[in-house]
Amino acid sequence: MTYCDYCNAHPEDTFNKNYHDTQYGFPIDNDNLLFERLVLEINQAGLSWITILKKADNFRKAYDKFKLEKVAKYTEEDRARLLADAGIIRNRLKVNAAIVNAQRILELKKEYGSFKNWLDAHHPLTKDEWTKLFKKNLTQYPLRYSVIHMTHAI
Numbered sequence: 001m002t003y004c005d006y007c008n009a010h011p012e013d014t015f016n017k018n019y020h021d022t023q024y025g026f027p028i029d030n031d032n033l034l035f036e037r038l039v040l041e042i043n044q045a046g047l048s049w050i051t052i053l054k055k056a057d058n059f060r061k062a063y064d065k066f067k068l069e070k071v072a073k074y075t076e077e078d079r080a081r082l083l084a085d086a087g088i089i090r091n092r093l094k095v096n097a098a099i100v101n102a103q104r105i106l107e108l109k110k111e112y113g114s115f116k117n118w119l120d121a122h123h124p125l126t127k128d129e130w131t132k133l134f135k136k137n138l139t140q141y142p143l144r145y146s147v148i149h150m151t152h153a154i
Contacts, residue, residue, distance in 0.1 A: 015053040031115040032052040033103060036066035038138075039098045051089075058087030065099065068115075072104035100139040108137065 007020040008014070028034050040059060043093045044052045052059075062085050064070045074082075082088065105115045112118040122133055 011020070013050070015050055019053055029116055031105065031109065032066045032068055034084055034115050034119070035068050035071070035102060036060070036063075038101060039063060042097050042101075043091075043094050047091065049131070055088055058085070062088050068102050068109075071099060072106050074099045074102075097139045104138055 001009070003016075003024060006140060007017050011017060022058075028037065038055060040052050043059070048077060060066065062082055079092075079095055079099070083090050108115060110120060117138045118137075122130075125133065
C-alpha cells in the first residue's frame with residue numbers, strides 16, 4: 001500500500017492525512033524546512049512515522065524552529081535541555097546528529113549557496129547514491145532512513 005493509499009483509506013488518521021496533504025511530496029526550497037525534514041526523519045529511525053508527526057510541534061519548539069544558524073551553535077547545555085525534553089525523542093545520538101548536521105549544512109551553504117542548491121547539484125540520484133552522498137557529507141546516524149524521505153522534498 002502506498003502512503004497515498006494509506007491516507008485515503010484512513011481518514012481518521014489526521015496526523016498522516018495533514019502531513020500527506022500539505023508536506024509529503026511537496027518541493028521545499030527553504031533550508032530551515034529542509035533541515036527540519038532531515039531532523040524529523042533522523043528521529044523517525046526505529047520508530048513509527050506517526051510518533052514523529054505527533055511530536056513535530058514539540059520538535060519545532062525544542063529546536064528553535066529549526067533555524068540552522070541557531071542549532072549549529074547549540075552548547076552542551078542545549079544538548080542537556082533536549083535530552084530532558086519529554087516532548088521529543090530523547091536519544092543522544094539523534095540529538096547530536098541534529099547539531100552536527102546543522103553545522104555541516106552551514107559549511108555546504110558556503111560552497112553551494114544553500115542546502116537546497118547542494119541537494120539540487122546532485123539530483124537525480126538513486127537511493128543508494130543518495131545514501132553514499134549523505135554518509136560522505138552529513139553525520140552518519142541513521143542516514144538509511146532519512147535519505148528515503150529527504151528525496152521526496154527535492
